[in-house]
Amino acid sequence: MAELLLRNVRLPRDGAAVDVRVEGERIAAVAPDLAPREGEEVIEGKGGLLLPGFVESHAHLDKTLWGLPWRSHAAGGRLENRIEDERRFRAESGHDAGRQAMALALAFLERGTTRIRTHVDVDTGAGLRHLQGVLEARQRLRDVMELQVVAFPQSGLLMRPGTADLLRAAMREGAEVLGGLDPQGIDGDAAASLDLLFGIADEAGCGLDIHLHEPGEGGARTLDAILDRVQALGLQGRVAISHGFCIGEVEAPRRAALLDRMARLQIAAVTVGTPYRGVPSLLECREAGVVLAAGNDGIRDAWTPYGSPDMLERAMLVGWRNNLRRDEELGFAFDAVTSQGALACGFSDYGLQPGCIADLVVVDARHVPEAVVVRPRRELVISRGRIVVREGVPSASATILGFNTPGA
Ligand SMILES: [Zn+2]
Numbered sequence: 001m002a003e004l005l006l007r008n009v010r011l012p013r014d015g016a017a018v019d020v021r022v023e024g025e026r027i028a029a030v031a032p033d034l035a036p037r038e039g040e041e042v043i044e045g046k047g048g049l050l051l052p053g054f055v056e057s058h059a060h061l062d063k064t065l066w067g068l069p070w071r072s073h074a075a076g077g078r079l080e081n082r083i084e085d086e087r088r089f090r091a092e093s094g095h096d097a098g099r100q101a102m103a104l105a106l107a108f109l110e111r112g113t114t115r116i117r118t119h120v121d122v123d124t125g126a127g128l129r130h131l132q133g134v135l136e137a138r139q140r141l142r143d144v145m146e147l148q149v150v151a152f153p154q155s156g157l158l159m160r161p162g163t164a165d166l167l168r169a170a171m172r173e174g175a176e177v178l179g180g181l182d183p184q185g186i187d188g189d190a191a192a193s194l195d196l197l198f199g200i201a202d203e204a205g206c207g208l209d210i211h212l213h214e215p216g217e218g219g220a221r222t223l224d225a226i227l228d229r230v231q232a233l234g235l236q237g238r239v240a241i242s243h244g245f246c247i248g249e250v251e252a253p254r255r256a257a258l259l260d261r262m263a264r265l266q267i268a269a270v271t272v273g274t275p276y277r278g279v280p281s282l283l284e285c286r287e288a289g290v291v292l293a294a295g296n297d298g299i300r301d302a303w304t305p306y307g308s309p310d311m312l313e314r315a316m317l318v319g320w321r322n323n324l325r326r327d328e329e330l331g332f333a334f335d336a337v338t339s340q341g342a343l344a345c346g347f348s349d350y351g352l353q354p355g356c357i358a359d360l361v362v363v364d365a366r367h368v369p370e371a372v373v374v375r376p377r378r379e380l381v382i383s384r385g386r387i388v389v390r391e392g393v394p395s396a397s398a399t400i401l402g403f404n405t406p407g408a
Pocket of ligand 1: 058059060119211242297298
């Protein structure tokens, strides 16, 4: 079994200096002054800050143009305009979802993200083509990353007959989570759309992650309808609401009632920290006991020119959007890209304790708040016990995988 001894790193909790022993893909020991063993590779941590591998809880790896030439953004401002623009672009350009997913996943890995939940478009135009590409990338990356795939009806469910059967097929092919999209805003009938969606989840025995962009009180009514079904089907702890703009857009008493119910049903909120819409407040979610995780959503795709595979940057943006300034609060923003993300997505054996999967990042920072704000170079990244960045130089991912990463 491969063994590594990482010496002289500091714990994020209290700055205590420790050594970390890795055996195979797991953390075997975390303690001061561990004695090296024969045959063990010793890595000097130089007093750097030890962090758990980062978690991206909302990506669309299949859509990205990462590494490709700039594509001009000219679609209209409505959701429907962007859906149509992307469908046309992907049909005309021969966009290779699997190759692009691979390129962006490796860019995440080199910046310390070891687990990703990615939504993948399933629709009547492309069928399962994008999904198959991403599942292939997941297979190639399995030794160094955990990719969790959400079958996502980007073009609507009710409004495009045939999509429900494609989603059922996607779950059989290996998607782990069922996605949803604006049951009222896009499908035009929240009750019928949600009944169909939850029926598919029930058949597949899977959890759900529903994009909810619907604004204000209308969105809150859709959220109520989602919560009713979670309760009825016993899906507590297996459902996430992505964006949930309505939560940030309704009045305080209504918001408190929604968050209270989400907490009781163990429904996670996943936020981008969108600057131009209401968002679930990080501090209110924490207060209410709602898990709040963070993700990029799209990264440099037909939808958006923005986004970055650096989850420390996402933590910074979520902190900024929530006006978090105190050290403790910056730690909460960091939780959204680490422990809270693992809870929202159900990633197991996560953390810095013995027995956890050895997903480790070392940076040159005094503590977590400084790491979030400065976003220093990743000096060392270990993923599932394998070194993928050493002395700030990513190389092993390409070497391990035999894949030539397109540049940023
Ligand atoms: Zn999304």
